[in-house]
Amino acid sequence: MTSKDAVLSESAQLVQSALLTRGLETPMLPSELSADERKDQIEQHMRAILNLMSLDLTDDSLADTPRRIAKMYVDEIFSGLDYQNFPKITVIENKMGFDEMIKVNDISLTSTCEHHLVTIDGLATVAYLPRKNIIGLSKINRIVQFFAQRPQVQERLTQQVLVALQTLLETKDVAVKMDAVHYCVKSRGVMDSTSSTTTTALGGIFKSNPATRAEFLSN
Ligand SMILES: Nc1nc2c(ncn2[C@@H]2O[C@H](COP(=O)(O)OP(=O)(O)OP(=O)(O)O)[C@@H](O)[C@H]2O)c(=O)[nH]1
Numbered sequence: 001m002t003s004k005d006a007v008l009s010e011s012a013q014l015v016q017s018a019l020l021t022r023g024l025e026t027p028m029l030p031s032e033l034s035a036d037e038r039k040d041q042i043e044q045h046m047r048a049i050l051n052l053m054s055l056d057l058t059d060d061s062l063a064d065t066p067r068r069i070a071k072m073y074v075d076e077i078f079s080g081l082d083y084q085n086f087p088k089i090t091v092i093e094n095k096m097g098f099d100e101m102i103k104v105n106d107i108s109l110t111s112t113c114e115h116h117l118v119t120i121d122g123l124a125t126v127a128y129l130p131r132k133n134i135i136g137l138s139k140i141n142r143i144v145q146f147f148a149q150r151p152q153v154q155e156r157l158t159q160q161v162l163v164a165l166q167t168l169l170e171t172k173d174v175a176v177k178m179d180a181v182h183y184c185v186k187s188r189g190v191m192d193s194t195s196s197t198t199t200t201a202l203g204g205i206f207k208s209n210p211a212t213r214a215e216f217l218s219n
């Protein structure tokens with residue numbers, strides 16, 4: 001939902017185009033609305049939904065809820081639908097010739113299940129084998145966060161992070177693992193409060209070399 005006339009960073013454009021090519025982009029339709037127009041319309045629709053649930057929106061605790069939800073959707077939990085919010089990426093030339101695995105463990109992951117719009121809560125681990133470039137460490141967390149701030153299924157989220165990093169680092173040798181609890185499984189439906197889901201997306205040597213794969217998957 002990138003706004004019309006938005007100028008995207010080069011990184012954002014490269015990542016978006018790689019995801020489209022691979023068929024991994026979140027299904028979206030073009031929209032010409034600005035973020036403010038989007039918030040105004042979401043607020044109105046939220047007001048209608050809450051009214052339909054017989055809530056009294058004149059109560060001071062509920063009065064601002066439609067606006068709060070609209071802001072939360074556009075600026076926070078679904079902000080990753082807009083590539084204008086793609087993080088600024090610092091890629092550094094690998095002058096030191098570092099050629100061992102770089103692995104970031106236990107990245108906090110909070111997303112939203114696209115089937116029920118409830119929370120997905122977990123951890124991500126991301127690794128790569130540097131070639132030409134290395135990336136600022138926090139940028140890995142930020143890329144996970146960006147794609148998590150969308151309605152998601154865990155499988156797509158895992159692959160989007162893989163392809164984004166492969167594109168920015170110009171190497172296939174990237175691995176992503178996510179462990180998460182889905183609140184659509186925990187707090188409703190089957191009401192299972194103990195299960196969690198693990199997904200992995202492995203590229204290049206992480207897929208082809210059993211030792212590298214094992215080193216990544218062992219914590
Ligand atoms: N593969 C996958 N499934 C997910 C994810 N998040 C939620 N789901 C599942 O999406 C499915 C939607 O199934 P439906 O039968 O259409 O929905 P439902 O009637 O609410 O299903 P229940 O959750 O079983 O009550 C459920 O089985 C969810 O557990 C995810 O990240 N990946």
Ligand SMILES: [Zn+2]
Pocket residue numbers: 113114115116117118182183184185
């Ligand atoms: Zn769900």
